[in-house]
Amino acid sequence: MDVNDAVLTRLTIREYKPDPVPDEVVHKLLEAGRLSPSSQNLQPWHFIVVRDNETIRRLGELATQGPFIGGAPLAIAIATDDTPRAQLDAGRALQQMELVAWEEGMGTCFVGIREAAQNQTIKDLLGIPEHLVLLTVLPFGYRLHANMGRVGRRNRKSLEQVAHVERFGQPYTG
Amino acid sequence: MDVNDAVLTRLTIREYKPDPVPDEVVHKLLEAGRLSPSSQNLQPWHFIVVRDNETIRRLGELATQGPFIGGAPLAIAIATDDTPRAQLDAGRALQQMELVAWEEGMGTCFVGIREAAQNQTIKDLLGIPEHLVLLTVLPFGYRLHANMGRVGRRNRKSLEQVAHVERFGQPYTG
Numbered sequence: 001m002d003v004n005d006a007v008l009t010r011l012t013i014r015e016y017k018p019d020p021v022p023d024e025v026v027h028k029l030l031e032a033g034r035l036s037p038s039s040q041n042l043q044p045w046h047f048i049v050v051r052d053n054e055t056i057r058r059l060g061e062l063a064t065q066g067p068f069i070g071g072a073p074l075a076i077a078i079a080t081d082d083t084p085r086a087q088l089d090a091g092r093a094l095q096q097m098e099l100v101a102w103e104e105g106m107g108t109c110f111v112g113i114r115e116a117a118q119n120q121t122i123k124d125l126l127g128i129p130e131h132l133v134l135l136t137v138l139p140f141g142y143r144l145h146a147n148m149g150r151v152g153r154r155n156r157k158s159l160e161q162v163a164h165v166e167r168f169g170q171p172y173t174g
Numbered sequence: 175m176d177v178n179d180a181v182l183t184r185l186t187i188r189e190y191k192p193d194p195v196p197d198e199v200v201h202k203l204l205e206a207g208r209l210s211p212s213s214q215n216l217q218p219w220h221f222i223v224v225r226d227n228e229t230i231r232r233l234g235e236l237a238t239q240g241p242f243i244g245g246a247p248l249a250i251a252i253a254t255d256d257t258p259r260a261q262l263d264a265g266r267a268l269q270q271m272e273l274v275a276w277e278e279g280m281g282t283c284f285v286g287i288r289e290a291a292q293n294q295t296i297k298d299l300l301g302i303p304e305h306l307v308l309l310t311v312l313p314f315g316y317r318l319h320a321n322m323g324r325v326g327r328r329n330r331k332s333l334e335q336v337a338h339v340e341r342f343g344q345p346y347t348g
Contacts, residue, residue: 003180003277007206007270023348030337030346032181034330036269039286043331048338049346079342085286088309091265095210096181098266099273103177112213112259127341135262156208157217163204164222167301168253172204172223174197 001103010099011154013107014068016141020051021074025104029076029140032100036093039085045093048077048126050137055125059137062122066111072139077122079132090135097138107143110136175277184273185328187281188242190315194225195248199278203250203314206274210267213259219267222251222300224311229299233311236296240285246313251296253306264309271312281317284310 026049033047050056051074060070069075078094080086098108113119113134123134163172200223207221224230225248234244243249252268254260272282287293287308297308337346 001177003175003177003273004202004206006177007209007274010209010211012211027348028178030333032178034333034336035181035184035328037184037186037272037284039284041329043336046336046338046342047346048340048342050340052340055340084288085261087259087261088265091262092269092272095266095269096273098211099177099270100181110211110213114258127343129342132342154209155215159204159208162208162217162220164220166222166224166226166229168220168222168303168306169301172221174201 006099006102010102011107012109013143014109015144016072016139017144018073019142021106021140026074028100028104029097032096033093036096038089038092042081042083042089044081044083044086044089046079046132048079048128050075050077058125059122062118062125063111063113063137064115064118065113066109066137066139068109069111069137069139072141074140075137076140077126077134077137079128079134082131082133086133087135094136094138101140105142106140108138108140110138112136180273180276184276185281186283187317188283189318190246190313191318192247193316195280195314200248202274202278203271206270207267210270212263212266216257216263218255218257218260218263220253220306222253222302224249224251232299233296236292236299237285237287237311238289238292239287240283240311240313242283243285243311243313246315248314249311250314251300251308251311253302253308256305256307260307261309268310268312275314279316280314282312282314284312286310
């Protein structure tokens with residue numbers, strides 16, 4: 001799948017087939033994260049691959065923003081060092097992972113774990129050290145609906161609202 | 175180009191051919207940003223497209239972290255609302271833009287504008303309102319060196335160092 005096609009068709013996916021994700025695909029997802037660029041090349045990320053049924057089930061219970069994690073065959077938690085650009089760097093890494101997943105017929109949905117007690121409980125469950133920041137648990141799985149991936153099903157501001165030519169306030173109309 | 179190929183071959187690019195970037199390619203880059211997912215779908219971003227020679231030259235002078243902006247035919251500044259996830263969301267958007275650029279034979283390099291006075295001067299130059307955060311000015315251009323894009327030229331931690339199985343500290347060795 002061309003990069004541009006992936007970008008145009010990608011949708012956020014919260015329902016997954018139960019089919020397991022093969023090792024070689026997990027490897028591709030991890031490489032997409034690992035090889036991502038980061039500020040000053042600090043690579044402030046850790047990826048925890050979860051495929052154990054019971055752990056997945058617990059993650060779905062604990063992450064109130066993403067109970068659908070419990071229905072995924074794979075979850076990858078991202079924890080970062082506390083660097084100034086960690087959120088931005090992790091955003092770049094997870095977006096590479098999401099696009100690779102999309103190309104594989106899979107999907108994901110960003111689940112933030114912002115509530116402090118919840119975040120700590122999940123850190124404990126996954127053995128994540130105190131000094132790291134648990135940013136997200138990303139569920140991954142094959143897309144349940146075959147008709148996913150058509151262009152234009154997303155609710156977005158128009159290009160004129162967010163793109164400007166030469167100076168802010170001069171709307172892009174190209 | 176397949177998504178996975180783009181992820182595996184992408185490099186950070188600081189030298190560009192002087193060739194202008196066609197309107198339709200600028201459009202693709204902006205769409206890659208606009209269609210990116212964001213936390214609560216807030217879409218906290220603005221993209222300012224700069225192709226004016228004099229403005230590009232000034233950006234290269236002002237952004238001390240990225241003087242090479244001055245040698246690019248195109249720069250896109252990203253300014254965000256001040257939301258909790260703006261850096262992460264912008265990271266996702268700019269990574270989609272970078273991968274689309276790579277597929278087009280182009281490249282970019284994240285340039286942060288963290289020094290306060292510098293940031294303000296560039297905001298003024300581009301007419302960016304006070305309430306927005308200027309996160310980066312991304313130079314874009316066609317890659318100068320034909321041999322760019324080979325696998326393995328990047329300095330990265332190993333997968334074992336950043337990937338874990340089931341629990342943090344159980345290194346991924348797949």
